[in-house]
Amino acid sequence: MNQQEIDQFLRSVNESEAFYLANPGQLSPKYINMEKHFVDGIEALRFTQKKLLENEIVIVKDSRFTFVPFYTHSNINLNFIYSGECTYLIKDKYITLKKGDICIFDKDVVRSKMKTGENDIVLNVSLSYKFFDNGILSHVGKQSIIANFLINAISNSETHDSYMIFNSNSNKHITDLFLSILYEYYNQNIYANETIESYLSLIFIELIRLYLKDPDNQVIQTSKKDSTLVIDIIKYIECNYVSCTLEEVAHEFGYHPKYLSSFIKQKLGKNFKEIQTTQRLQAASNYLKNTDHSIQEIAYHVGFKNLTQFYKKFQDQFQVSPKQYREKNI
Numbered sequence: 001m002n003q004q005e006i007d008q009f010l011r012s013v014n015e016s017e018a019f020y021l022a023n024p025g026q027l028s029p030k031y032i033n034m035e036k037h038f039v040d041g042i043e044a045l046r047f048t049q050k051k052l053l054e055n056e057i058v059i060v061k062d063s064r065f066t067f068v069p070f071y072t073h074s075n076i077n078l079n080f081i082y083s084g085e086c087t088y089l090i091k092d093k094y095i096t097l098k099k100g101d102i103c104i105f106d107k108d109v110v111r112s113k114m115k116t117g118e119n120d121i122v123l124n125v126s127l128s129y130k131f132f133d134n135g136i137l138s139h140v141g142k143q144s145i146i147a148n149f150l151i152n153a154i155s156n157s158e159t160h161d162s163y164m165i166f167n168s169n170s171n172k173h174i175t176d177l178f179l180s181i182l183y184e185y186y187n188q189n190i191y192a193n194e195t196i197e198s199y200l201s202l203i204f205i206e207l208i209r210l211y212l213k214d215p216d217n218q219v220i221q222t223s224k225k226d227s228t229l230v231i232d233i234i235k236y237i238e239c240n241y242v243s244c245t246l247e248e249v250a251h252e253f254g255y256h257p258k259y260l261s262s263f264i265k266q267k268l269g270k271n272f273k274e275i276q277t278t279q280r281l282q283a284a285s286n287y288l289k290n291t292d293h294s295i296q297e298i299a300y301h302v303g304f305k306n307l308t309q310f311y312k313k314f315q316d317q318f319q320v321s322p323k324q325y326r327e328k329n330i
Contacts, residue, residue: 002183003179003182003183006179006182006183009186010082010121011083011118016028017064020063020065028063034046037072039108040110043070044069044110045069045071047074048074049073049126051126052126055128056197057125057127057128057131058126059123059185060123060126061122062079062116062123064116065115066115067115069112070111071110071112073126075107075126075128076104076105076106076131077104077105077107077125078102078103078104078125079103079104079105079123079124079125080178081100081101081102081120081121082122082123082178083099084098084119085120088112090111090163091111091221095165095219097167100168100175101165101168102166102203103163103164103166104165105163106161106163107160108160108161109162123182131197162220164220165218165219166207167210171206173206174206177199177203177206178199180195180199184196184199230267233264236252236253237275237276237279238279241283241302242280243303244276246261246272249272260272280302281314281317281318283302284304284322295322298322299322310322
């Protein structure tokens with residue numbers, strides 16, 4: 001199937017959609033016997049993607065022309081708005097996503113989906129927990145300290161009620177990557193699964209870039225207060241990485257430095273100094289690529305007072321010297 005044939009396939013009316021068109025306002029009969037459970041006092045349908053037992057990734061088109069009552073998924077769920085728009089009711093909040101937007105739900109997020117029309121095509125990507133165990137996203141964590149939090153939020157083994165919504169403003173790169181995934185998925189060429197995993201990793205990187213560029217237009221929602229605190233701490237370090245200290249951050253958030261140090265280590269797997277250093281090195285790499293400042297000037301500008309230490313940390317992070325990095329990226 002080429003891209004045009006895939007588009008025609010997605011826009012064609014399938015058996016479920018034909019039922020909803022023939023019976024306006026009627027819910028699917030399969031909901032009657034479907035497993036239900038209570039989450040935060042709300043009775044919700046529990047959708048289970050049986051194909052995940054054999055596959056780490058399953059992609060289906062959500063049925064159009066119908067309303068879906070409160071439900072959850074038994075797995076991590078990514079929705080991509082392929083065409084039109086879709087409105088969700090999530091924890092008493094209506095959120096409308098448009099073409100190119102992406103939402104990622106952990107398995108215990110209760111939501112309902114408003115009725116969609118002919119042009120409103122939502123692609124549902126079910127991801128098994130094994131997908132994340134394979135280390136597919138391990139390299140994503142090196143790109144930003146916020147990435148570490150996003151990955152932890154997705155794969156947290158204790159709580160599963162977090163969700164993330166990314167308003168892409170029809171980001172062409174994300175759309176092209178998703179179209180490439182569909183091509184691989186429906187054609188199943190050799191190494192299709194490995195290729196899909198790579199494209200998904202790139203999409204996650206693009207989502208992280210979106211967040212870092214425009215955090216106010218994205219939604220990262222968790223029910224735990226300490227998760228919200230983690231986001232706020234990360235934002236503060238990212239804005240003040242040059243000179244902030246653990247004592248300063250602790251004072252900003254009203255905690256004892258020893259408690260905050262332990263908290264950061266527990267939630268992010270790194271101590272304060274490691275997180276700050278990662279951010280400084282990321283900033284240094286950007287200066288090396290985009291300015292002609294000397295290496296010594298850059299080291300000092302991002303907060304390193306000891307040039308020898310800067311060289312060592314940079315080499316550890318990027319496996320090349322600052323000079324080699326600059327030459328490679330010019």
